[in-house]
Amino acid sequence: MKKIVLGVSASISVYKAVEIVRLLKKRGFWVKVLMTKDATKFISPLTFEVVSEEKVIVDQFEDANNREVEHIRLAREADLFLIAPASLDLIGKLSSGLADSFLSLFFFAFEKKVLIAPAMNSSMFKHPVNQKNIGYLKGVGVEFLEPDSGSLACGEEGIGRLPEPEDIVERVVFETEEKIFLGKKIIITGGPTREKLDVFRFVSNPSSGKTGYYLAKKARDFGADVLFISGKTCFDGLWGVDYVEVEAAEDMKREVEKGISSADILIMSAAVADFKPSKYSRGKIKKEKISSLMGVEFERTPDILKELSKDKKKGQIFVGFSAQDNEETEEAERKLREKRLDLIVLNNIMEERGGFDSEENRVILIFNDGEMRKTDFILKEELAEVILRAIYEKWIKRIE
Numbered sequence: 001m002k003k004i005v006l007g008v009s010a011s012i013s014v015y016k017a018v019e020i021v022r023l024l025k026k027r028g029f030w031v032k033v034l035m036t037k038d039a040t041k042f043i044s045p046l047t048f049e050v051v052s053e054e055k056v057i058v059d060q061f062e063d064a065n066n067r068e069v070e071h072i073r074l075a076r077e078a079d080l081f082l083i084a085p086a087s088l089d090l091i092g093k094l095s096s097g098l099a100d101s102f103l104s105l106f107f108f109a110f111e112k113k114v115l116i117a118p119a120m121n122s123s124m125f126k127h128p129v130n131q132k133n134i135g136y137l138k139g140v141g142v143e144f145l146e147p148d149s150g151s152l153a154c155g156e157e158g159i160g161r162l163p164e165p166e167d168i169v170e171r172v173v174f175e176t177e178e179k180i181f182l183g184k185k186i187i188i189t190g191g192p193t194r195e196k197l198d199v200f201r202f203v204s205n206p207s208s209g210k211t212g213y214y215l216a217k218k219a220r221d222f223g224a225d226v227l228f229i230s231g232k233t234c235f236d237g238l239w240g241v242d243y244v245e246v247e248a249a250e251d252m253k254r255e256v257e258k259g260i261s262s263a264d265i266l267i268m269s270a271a272v273a274d275f276k277p278s279k280y281s282r283g284k285i286k287k288e289k290i291s292s293l294m295g296v297e298f299e300r301t302p303d304i305l306k307e308l309s310k311d312k313k314k315g316q317i318f319v320g321f322s323a324q325d326n327e328e329t330e331e332a333e334r335k336l337r338e339k340r341l342d343l344i345v346l347n348n349i350m351e352e353r354g355g356f357d358s359e360e361n362r363v364i365l366i367f368n369d370g371e372m373r374k375t376d377f378i379l380k381e382e383l384a385e386v387i388l389r390a391i392y393e394k395w396i397k398r399i400e
Helices: 014-026 045-052 070-077 088-096 102-109 122-126 128-139 165-176 210-221 249-264 287-295 304-307 329-338 378-400
Strands: 003-008 031-037 080-086 113-119 146-153 157-161 185-190 223-229 243-244 265-268 276-277 298-300 317-324 344-350 362-365 372-374
Touching: 003 014, 003 362, 014 031, 014 045, 014 080, 014 122, 014 165, 031 045, 031 102, 031 210, 070 102, 080 088, 088 102, 088 113, 088 128, 113 249, 113 378, 122 128, 122 378, 157 304, 165 210, 185 210, 185 249, 185 362, 210 223, 210 378, 249 298, 249 304, 317 329, 317 378, 329 344, 329 362, 344 378
Parallel strands: 003 031, 003 080, 080 113, 185 223, 185 265, 223 243, 265 317, 317 344
Antiparallel strands: 146 157, 276 298, 344 362, 362 372
């Protein structure tokens, strides 16, 4: 279990720190909260104790019988020190070498990764002295999360808002995850493709793109250099991931081809449309002529994996997906052989809890050496980790 120490200083955004603790606990982290005395004027330590299930430390001289070396012991045990929110005052003290609280004392005793998330008025954040202090701390290895822009507690608009708890926790996960794919370039495709009939209509499928999104996110956390090529979905780009949005199968093929020569791993999780209309109308087909669509002709879209596999380099790992209406493996195994894949992921899109646009999935991992692994229903975010760890254990780990 990874151990996180959360430092909380005085800010109106301190309520977000409670949610940070809750989300970290949900992710399986052990969390210890340190508060400055001024922070306790905004929220009681008891709130953090209930959520974290750990005693909150405020006063460095509290319980003098054993507290005198507590900051040293805790500093040796913790994996990461997160300060959120970090006030102007606290940043100034840390950059000046002042340790007038248990929180700041712990900062100077801690030798691992430190993340600081500032929260303050826009003018205060941009003040040259504050920027100088932030620059100094960055220079000695402290990493900062850029504050968000928007409405501030003072009623003004500007930069200075504490990032949302989900974004802060995502960064903590990234910093503490083992980097099993460090130095590896992974291309991941996701989402549906759209094949246009006219400027208004297209042929597609109900893929949400969740699996590809989570694969890209987890591959990033595992230290990979990630290129995520996706059809149109409800997701925005991911920080730390090169993101390209495409529309048609030809567009996706072109973007994958640009990067495949330098890629170590290709994971084609996109739901690429198998067919496209043979003719495209540059205008909108009128409703009065809609009956003519009944006779529209279709042609095959490119089989991206099959075409790329012809030039597959030694050592490259290709992973495909096979969406079927059953769990029979023959068709998936045929695709595995024909496309020279190392792994294919078979999922039954007819299952109520799985398939397109669901939060969960149950799959069969079929490897090129004949091994098969079947999962239970798990969240797609968890499935992404299962797939990536399978790739690591099967191929990457063996050559390290």
